[in-house]
Amino acid sequence: MATNASAGHFLGIDGMARADLEEILELTTTFAEIGRRPIPKVPALRGRTVATVFFENSTRTRMSFETAARRLSADTIALSAGGSSLSKGESLRDTIEVVTSYGADALVVRHPMAGTAHRVAAWTDAAVINAGDGCHEHPTQALLDCYTLRERRGALDGMRIAIVGDIRHSRVARSDVLAFTALGAEVVLVAPATLLPPAVVGWPVTVAHELDLVLSDLDAVYLLRIQHERITEGLIPSIREYANDFSLTPERANRLPTDALILHPGPTNLGVEISAAAAADSRSVILDQVVNGVSVRMAILFLLLGSNRNLTGGAVEGDR
Amino acid sequence: MAERERRQTPPFGGIFVPHARIMTADDMGRAIRRMAHEVIERNYGLEEIVVVGLQTGGVPVAERLAQSLEDIEGIRPPVGTLDVALHRDDIGIRPVVPEAVTDLPTDLDGRIVVLVDDVLFTGRTIRAALDAVCDFGRPRSVQLAVMVDRGHRELPIRPDYVGKNLPTRRDEVVDVHEVGVDLGVMQK
Structure with a gap:
């Protein structure tokens, strides 16, 4: 051939x-x-x-x-x-x-x-x-994320998915926003203002700055890694302060709906964007990904x- | 080959225009019952038989053969489906369709696998199927049942059970469907 x-x-x-x-x-x-x-x-x-x-x-x-x-x-x-x-x-x-x-x-x-x-x-x-x-x-990360969600839910239509963390430096977030919304899901970006891209205004998403306010109303939560290698200026006061507000702790995981899915593209920084317990939660599909x-x-x-x-x-x- | 596959496939694309009904639904039923008897006779029962339909045209034929085997012997052999698209030597010419699932119900080690297809033509599908089956285990033997053998073999492959031997021209198309077998051509 x-x-x-x-x-x-x-x-x-x-x-x-x-x-x-x-x-x-x-x-x-x-x-x-x-x-x-x-x-x-x-x-x-x-x-x-x-x-x-x-x-x-x-x-x-x-x-x-x-x-x-x-x-x-x-x-x-x-x-x-x-x-x-x-x-x-x-x-x-x-x-x-x-x-x-x-x-x-x-x-x-x-x-x-x-x-x-x-x-x-x-x-x-x-x-x-x-x-x-x-x-x-x-793009292949976005496809595998969509496949993982479809495998569990049949379709993305009407799902409410939060993408949490360093969206500014995340190519995964960009591809995911495009793919999730193209397949009919609603996307909420959750991050401190400094970790949102400057051009987020044109994106088909809503923005929230407090994870605690959106948790109870999600079908899936997608945690992103803080990309130390791409952060060149002081965008967050400290890792600890970031984790206080945005880490998926076991307490926050408990406030998710019982059938919500937990995703992460890897590699995970346990204790920063997600706790070890939340990553091992029965709703976590990180290994499926x-x-x-x-x-x-x-x-x-x-x-x-x-x-x-x-x-x-x-x-x-x-x-x- | 199943009509749906052929439609999507260059350079064969087009509309199937039948010019002769080769077998009626009754003819097909009788041929399948005869093949079922032959399978049982040759293998002294159904003990180790696994019936495997080749996607997509062989699947309904395999289902009917299994039903016939059950009617005669009173036990139903395991029935599976096999898609050989990714084992073909003309990959890229024929489409891989997600509906064509591979689903084998049992371990094939030591079993007698009866591959079932609708039409035996060049033998290339069966060559691919033999490769695929061997990835799932080591059957004691593999046998081949086809509704129609239309000749024009390109590989040393022969069927064990044949519904009908049908001499054809190379450019003709045989369509096996629920209510009969038609011979025709593809037209643009």
């Missing part, structure tokens, strides 16, 4: 229609089933190569992309910024060209600068998947590499 000459990309939730999101989420069920087989592997992407090109640290995203690729029988190659020639001064573009020269059919790109994945997509024939670009988007991450990424890899589909448009001519 020939490599796609003009592969589709998966760069962000922005611009995706509800039907596109639903199609991916429905297909994810098929791949979730493969994960439960005695041999969780199908030959769908045999002979294809998926490169993970990460210029930032990652546990879940990288491992789940690699697991997803291997479950589809694709080969994986990995580049980490720290151990690469980037530290010798090689440019991003040259690095991408080298990775593509090794035969990568898909590039899974994470970079601290917003827009990097879009940039890379313009340089290469390989399919580019955005695995997080700065404070911009993290990790498991579903593999299934969602299998669906994305398959749609881009195995089905000659472009995720932002119709069918691409089959290579016969």
